[in-house]
Amino acid sequence: MxxxxxxxxxxxxxxxxxxxxxxxxxxxxxxxxxxxxxxxxxxxxxxxxxxxxxxxxxxxxxxxxxxxxxxxxxxxxxxxxxxxxxxxxxxxxxxxxxxxxxxxxxxxxxxxxxxxxxxxxxxxxxxxxxxxxxxxxxxxxxxxxxNPRFSWRSYMLDEGRYFKGKETVKKLLDEMALLKMNVFHWHLTEDQGWRLAIEKYPELTTIGSKRDSTQIGNWESKVYDGKRHEGYYTKEDVKEIVSYATERHIKVVPEIEMPGHSSAAIAAYPWLGVTKEPIKVPTSFGVKYDVFDVTDPKVITFLQDVLNEVIQLFPSDVVHIGGDEVKYKQWLENKKVQAYMKKHKLPSPADLQIAFTNDISNYLEKKQKRMMGWNDIMGAELHAFNKDAAPVTGRLAPSTIVHFWKGELDMVKDAVSKGYDVVNSYHVFTYLDYDYKSIPLKKAYDFDPIPDGLEPKYHKKILGLGCQMWGEWTPTVASVYRMTFPRIAAYAEVGWTAKENKNFDRFNQALKAFYTRWGDEHILYTKE
Missing domain, CATH: 3.30.379.10 (Chitobiase/beta-hexosaminidase domain 2-like)
Structure with a gap:
């Protein structure tokens, strides 16, 4: 040679x-x-x-x-x-x-x-x-x-619909850590299940964490599996998970839904509801009729008691109170609620919700916590089931973090112009329960939490983004993994990488090493 x-x-x-x-x-x-x-x-x-x-x-x-x-x-x-x-x-x-x-x-x-x-x-x-x-x-x-583009880089796991358990949570936290995601948004209460032990109200878990059967298939399905589903986290479980997350520089933000998505709590304690009548933990999905009676001082005391125990468990400076998809029909039909609204000069049920939400915000502030809620809490008309409600006149507490998920993107601009911090989780880009046809990997990757046309002076009001693994149609751990991976990697890059450094072809090439890792970790994923 x-x-x-x-x-x-x-x-x-x-x-x-x-x-x-x-x-x-x-x-x-x-x-x-x-x-x-x-x-x-x-x-x-x-x-x-x-x-x-x-x-x-x-x-x-x-x-x-x-x-x-x-x-x-x-x-x-x-x-x-x-x-x-x-x-x-x-x-x-x-x-x-x-x-x-x-x-x-x-x-x-x-x-x-x-x-x-x-x-x-x-x-x-x-x-x-x-x-x-x-x-x-x-x-x-x-x-x-x-260094990161945004300070809020979140993955949300909904366990209200299906309980998954702490080993699954730890595995997700490990993958979040590798991807430099720093907020684990833990959706712990729902219509279909209450997943957090509260010492003062034990029936939240002895009754509220269990349901007799579950709707399967899709939203229109009339088929039920006929199987009992149950599960909740003890305080020791939560402390273990919070410690595990803290070691990985991940903040655990609990979501305790109020005043809607509260049927499981009402099933445990019927006096929490507007009608005060017994109900069962729902077996079907979708937005439910029953909501908390926020005009009842006993209900407010209950919620404060729950929040006190939540605050003791979670060191996070933020507590998420949900606040989405509240059906106002019960409030509109109830004479006692209507009298309360008249007495307090609240012209619409949306104003009643804002007044309630602000009271919760003030309570949390006294505990050195900041309240976060889905953007429904601003009072905009987002849902057809509330289309006949009168317009809102009240204003949300200024310290609130608005978690945007639904509506016109102009609502984001409106929120930041009024001084609110926003986490942008626009559902058409970030909902992991949507299939890969609705949100393919590239669409997830191309999401920008800062809406087009937002004035630069407001850019810092966009804290970042969340990606949400809602649980109605993911009953197994494997199904959660298939919907989460690899899209979670795309959202991680959206949250961290400078916009000018993003390149989908380079990202897609880098995913090969992750496919190998996820295979080794027995994490099922979807490869487009």
Whole structure:
């Protein structure tokens, strides 16, 4: 073989080897510069972390052992060759609260952040960059500077319809962490089931967490499975899950529905309802007739008691109260409710809901919590079943976070112009219960939480986005996974990656590594 041919083959081989180390990260970083060279992880590697970062060092140590069979040995100096994790608060102006830098060279891996959250996200990028070559794990030399586009990057799991259990929740939290998602929105109460133990009101779970049968098929179906469904989380379960999420820098935001979607609670305690008559936990889906009697002081006391226990369980600074799809018919038909509205000069049932919602907001504020609710709480007419209700005149409490899901996008612009912070979860782009024909992967990827035409001065009022796994037609864990994966990765990139850095072809290529991971983790996914 002549020298020129040998040199050409060497160059081709080197290019092939280096290409095998080139990995795209999901979500795509802000800045990423690859360099010549690779760093090899031995079976044992040194790891150093300053005191503020010890939990992340412990997390990475376990991760290396469990995923890569590498043993990390604590080192005493940041000058060690291996892994260095540093929190430096002076970097906040440069990187923000969740940003990080990741540098890999011949000395090893160095991750820095203004907070431990930033370092944690740097670890998630490192996980994706590692490539196995023979018996060793290696990573290409690289410099990354990264921070997220939005501060609210949420995945919602609805367990009111079907209880899934804490092991499923933990698995979802693990996948969220890898994708740098930071809010787990936990929908725990519904018409069809109450899933959270409340010490003061035990029948919420002894009665409200169970139903005799369940509608199956679709919204028009008259077929029921004839099977009992039940399940709820104890306080110990919740504490375990919250701790697990906190280790992964994920905030758990509980949703306790009020005043609608409350049939399971009314089934447990009939005096919570407007009619005060007994009902059963519904077996069918859809918006139900029964709602809380928000004019009854005993009902308000109940809700405050529930919120007190919720606040003790969840350290989140935000509590979601739902507030969507409240059928006003019961309020309109009830003389006592109508008298209350007249006495308090509330001209419409929407005004009654706003007054109630503001009282809950004020109560939560006294507990140093911020209220969040679906955009129905602003009083706009969103549903045909309330089309005859009088227009709203009241105004929502200013500290409310408006969770937009339905209506014209001008409603988002209206909300931010009135001073409200908004999380944009527009259903036609973000509802994971919609099939892949309605929301294909590219449509999910192309979603922008900032509506077209929104004035730049309001952009910071858009906190971010959520993707919602509603549970009516996903009775099994496998069905939840199939609808969630891979679209959750698209939403993760929507929430993190700078708009100018997004590229669907690059993203789709990077998904290949995730398909392998999900297969290894026994997570069913849909590949379009």
């Amino acid at each position: 002549n020298k020129k041919r040998s040199l050409l083959l060497s160059i081709i081989l080197l290019s092939f080897i280096m290409e095998s180390f080139s990995r795209d990260i999901i979500p795509q970083p802000l800045e990423m510069t690859e360099k010549e060279g690779v760093f090899s992880f031995d079976k044992r590697i040194n790891i150093y972390a300053n005191e503020a970062n010890m939990p992340e060092a412990n997390y990475l140590t376990k991760l290396l052992q469990n995923e890569f069979h590498i043993t990390a040995i604590p080192a005493k100096s940041a000058k060690t060759k291996g892994l260095v994790l540093l929190v430096d608060s002076s970097l906040k102006d440069h990187l923000g609260a969740e940003g990080y830098t990741l540098s890999i060279d011949g000395n090893g891996v160095r991750i820095e952040g203004a907070t431990s959250a930033g370092v944690f996200y740097g670890i998630q990028s490192l996980r994706q960059l590692l490539v196995k070559q023979g018996e060793l794990w290696q990573v290409k030399f690289v410099d990354i500077k990264d």
